[in-house]
Amino acid sequence: MNTFRYRFGDAGRSAYNTGPGPQYVYQYFGNGPEDRESRSRPLATDLLAGLRRRFEPPVGFGEARRILAESHTVLIDGEPGSGRSAAARMLLFEYRTLRSNLREALAEDDEGNVRLETRPLPESVGLLLDLSDADLPTWRTVHDGLPGFHDSVRRSGSRLAVVLPVRLPLSALHSDLAPLRAVIHRPDARLVLQSALREAGLEDFRDLPEDIDRYLKHEPALGEVTRLAWLVRAEAGAGRRENFADWCRAAVEALTRRPQEVARHVVALPDGRPRALLLTTAMLHGARSDAVYEACETLLGCVDHPLDDRPLLDREDLSARFAEIRAAPDQHGRVTFTEINYDIAVRTHFWNNMPGLRARLGDWAGKAVALRSLMPEDRRLLAERFAEQVLRTGTVEDFLQRVRTWADHADRHVRKAAAHALTYGSLHPDHGRAVRKELYSWATSSSLTAALTEVLTDVCSGELASRHPEQAMVRLHHVARRTRFGQEAEKSLIGLALGDHLLHHRMLERLARGLADSRDADIRLFAALASPQRLTASHTASRARTLLDERGVGSSLAGCWSGLFGNVPGARWHGLLHQWLSAADQAAPDRRAQLLDILVHACRQQLLPLALLYRLALPHRVAPLVQQKIDAVQGRLRTSP
Missing domain, CATH: 1.10.8 (Helicase, Ruva Protein; domain 3)
Structure with missing residues (x-):
C-alpha cells in the first residue's frame, strides 16, 4: 500500500519567528535519538509501543475510537498541535490483530501525482492517511477518492485513520463522510x-x-x-x-531562543574567520575537531576569504577558537556547542540572513562531503543539514539541481552525500512528493548513468523503502529494467518484495503487465518471486494464509506465465516451470489444483503452449491431471462461438 507524508506531531518543520512571544527555532525532523526511526518507520510496532507509554488521550479520543470501531474509518479533525497524528496512530495501534500490518496510505500515484489509489485490499490492514499538510487542491483530489477508499477498507475488514487538513471547513466534507469525522482537543x-x-x-x-x-x-x-x-x-x-x-x-x-541572540553573537565575532568556524561547527556538529578545522578552511576558500598569513605559532590554537564561538571538543575530540540545540539556531541564522552566501555554501558542501577527515555519519549529517536549509529557504528545484550535480560526481563520497540529501528530501513533509516525482523521472530516463543509477538504488533501498515501500519498489523496478547498471537495483527490489507479502503481491501485478516486453530483468524478477515455495509459505508462523491464497494473485501469476509462454524462449523459463510441476507433485490436492490451474489458464488461448505444457509435464506425477485440465480447456475452446 502506498504511503502519505508524515511528521511527528504538528511541530515538525523549521521555524524562525521574530515576532512577540516565545521564539521557536528547531529542525524539522527533530533532534531526539528516535527521530531517524520515527521518520522512516512511523508505524513500527516498537515505536508505537513507546508512544503508547507516553500517550495522553486527547478530548474526543473516545468518540474517535467509537467511529473507527463502527465504521472502519475515522476522519480526525482538530487544531494544529493538538496531537492529531499521535491520536490516529494510537487508534490503529489499539487493534492488536492489525499491529503486524500497519501501513501508511499515500495520496500519490506511482509517478508522484496527487491521487488516492482505491485498489482492493487483499487482507485486513491498519492504514494511516495523514493529510494534515495537504493544500486545498490536494484535498479536493483526495476527497473525491475517499468514499471508494472507505468502501475498500470496509470490505477487507481493515481500519483507516485519516488526519484531516488544518482548519478544514465542514462544508468541504462530503455529506456521506461527515458522520466519520471526530474532533479532538489537546490534552493537558x-x-x-x-x-x-x-x-x-x-x-x-x-x-x-x-x-x-x-x-x-x-x-x-x-x-x-x-x-x-x-x-x-x-x-x-x-x-x-x-x-x-x-x-x-x-x-x-x-x-525559545530568540534569533537576536545568535545575531548578536555573530556580530560580536571580529571577522569572517571565526564566523566561518561558527557555521562549520553548526553544519558538522558532533564531528571531530580536525574535520571541523579542515572543513572550515575549505569554506574560507570557497568564499574567497583572505589567507591568514601569520606564522603558525602566532595563531590562536584550536581550543581557543572553539571557545570564542561557544563550542568545545569532548574527550573523544568531537566538537559541540556548550548550549543545547545552538547548532540549529546558527544554521538558521546564516541561511536566513545571508542569502547571498547560499550558492557558495552549496559549493562548499559539495567539497566538504568529500573530505577524508569526515566520518560516514558526519557526511550524512552534513548532507541532511544542507538539504534542510535549502528546502526551507529556497525551492525544491534549487535543491534537485544541486543534488543532481552531486549524484553524477566521480567521488563516491559525494555520490553518497547525494543519496543522503535525496533521502531527506523524499521524506520532507512539504517537498517530499516533488522529490519523489523527480526520482521517478530519473528512474524512467533512458540515459541513466552508472553514477545516477547507484544513487537512485541507494535512496530507494534505504529509508524511502522503510517509509514509502511501494514508491521505492516502483522506482527500483524502472532502474532495474532500463539500465545495464541495474543489477544492484534488481537485488534490492527482490529483497524488498520478498520481505513484504503485500509488495510481493503488487510486484507480481506489475510483472503481469510487463513480461510481454520480454525484458531480461523482468524474467529474472519473476523467477525470483514466483518460486512455488515462496508463494505457498504462510505469512507468519501463526497464520496459515499464503500469498497464493490472496485474491488476484493467481490472475497475476497466470498473466506472467502467459507473457513467458508467448514471448520468451523456453530455455529461460523451463527450470521454473519444472519447479512448479515438482511442487504440484508434492502438494495437497487443493494446492496442486491451484498451481496447475494457473499454468493451464496462462496458455488457454494458445494451442501450442498447451501442447508444450503437456510435454514438459510428462516426467512429473501430475501429468495425467495436467492432461485432464488441458482437455477441459480445449473442449471449451472448440465449443466457444
Whole structure:
C-alpha cells in the first residue's frame, strides 16, 4: 500500500519567528535519538509501543475510537498541535490483530501525482492517511477518492485513520463522510510532558519548575512538548548542570531562543574567520575537531576569504577558537556547542540572513562531503543539514539541481552525500512528493548513468523503502529494467518484495503487465518471486494464509506465465516451470489444483503452449491431471462461438 507524508506531531518543520512571544527555532525532523526511526518507520510496532507509554488521550479520543470501531474509518479533525497524528496512530495501534500490518496510505500515484489509489485490499490492514499538510487542491483530489477508499477498507475488514487538513471547513466534507469525522482537543500539556519525561527515563521529579510552567502557558504544539522532554534528558546526560530545575531551564531556553541572540553573537565575532568556524561547527556538529578545522578552511576558500598569513605559532590554537564561538571538543575530540540545540539556531541564522552566501555554501558542501577527515555519519549529517536549509529557504528545484550535480560526481563520497540529501528530501513533509516525482523521472530516463543509477538504488533501498515501500519498489523496478547498471537495483527490489507479502503481491501485478516486453530483468524478477515455495509459505508462523491464497494473485501469476509462454524462449523459463510441476507433485490436492490451474489458464488461448505444457509435464506425477485440465480447456475452446 502506498504511503502519505508524515511528521511527528504538528511541530515538525523549521521555524524562525521574530515576532512577540516565545521564539521557536528547531529542525524539522527533530533532534531526539528516535527521530531517524520515527521518520522512516512511523508505524513500527516498537515505536508505537513507546508512544503508547507516553500517550495522553486527547478530548474526543473516545468518540474517535467509537467511529473507527463502527465504521472502519475515522476522519480526525482538530487544531494544529493538538496531537492529531499521535491520536490516529494510537487508534490503529489499539487493534492488536492489525499491529503486524500497519501501513501508511499515500495520496500519490506511482509517478508522484496527487491521487488516492482505491485498489482492493487483499487482507485486513491498519492504514494511516495523514493529510494534515495537504493544500486545498490536494484535498479536493483526495476527497473525491475517499468514499471508494472507505468502501475498500470496509470490505477487507481493515481500519483507516485519516488526519484531516488544518482548519478544514465542514462544508468541504462530503455529506456521506461527515458522520466519520471526530474532533479532538489537546490534552493537558503538563500530563503530556510528565509522561514524556518518564518515557525518557526521568522519573525522580515531583514538581515542574516555573520555567516549564511559563513555557506551557503559551500552549506549544504537543510535538514540541515531547521534544522538550528529550531536551531535558539530553541536558541531564551532558553533565553541565546538576539538578532537574537547571536541566529544564536549559531545555526551555533552547526551544525559545530568540534569533537576536545568535545575531548578536555573530556580530560580536571580529571577522569572517571565526564566523566561518561558527557555521562549520553548526553544519558538522558532533564531528571531530580536525574535520571541523579542515572543513572550515575549505569554506574560507570557497568564499574567497583572505589567507591568514601569520606564522603558525602566532595563531590562536584550536581550543581557543572553539571557545570564542561557544563550542568545545569532548574527550573523544568531537566538537559541540556548550548550549543545547545552538547548532540549529546558527544554521538558521546564516541561511536566513545571508542569502547571498547560499550558492557558495552549496559549493562548499559539495567539497566538504568529500573530505577524508569526515566520518560516514558526519557526511550524512552534513548532507541532511544542507538539504534542510535549502528546502526551507529556497525551492525544491534549487535543491534537485544541486543534488543532481552531486549524484553524477566521480567521488563516491559525494555520490553518497547525494543519496543522503535525496533521502531527506523524499521524506520532507512539504517537498517530499516533488522529490519523489523527480526520482521517478530519473528512474524512467533512458540515459541513466552508472553514477545516477547507484544513487537512485541507494535512496530507494534505504529509508524511502522503510517509509514509502511501494514508491521505492516502483522506482527500483524502472532502474532495474532500463539500465545495464541495474543489477544492484534488481537485488534490492527482490529483497524488498520478498520481505513484504503485500509488495510481493503488487510486484507480481506489475510483472503481469510487463513480461510481454520480454525484458531480461523482468524474467529474472519473476523467477525470483514466483518460486512455488515462496508463494505457498504462510505469512507468519501463526497464520496459515499464503500469498497464493490472496485474491488476484493467481490472475497475476497466470498473466506472467502467459507473457513467458508467448514471448520468451523456453530455455529461460523451463527450470521454473519444472519447479512448479515438482511442487504440484508434492502438494495437497487443493494446492496442486491451484498451481496447475494457473499454468493451464496462462496458455488457454494458445494451442501450442498447451501442447508444450503437456510435454514438459510428462516426467512429473501430475501429468495425467495436467492432461485432464488441458482437455477441459480445449473442449471449451472448440465449443466457444
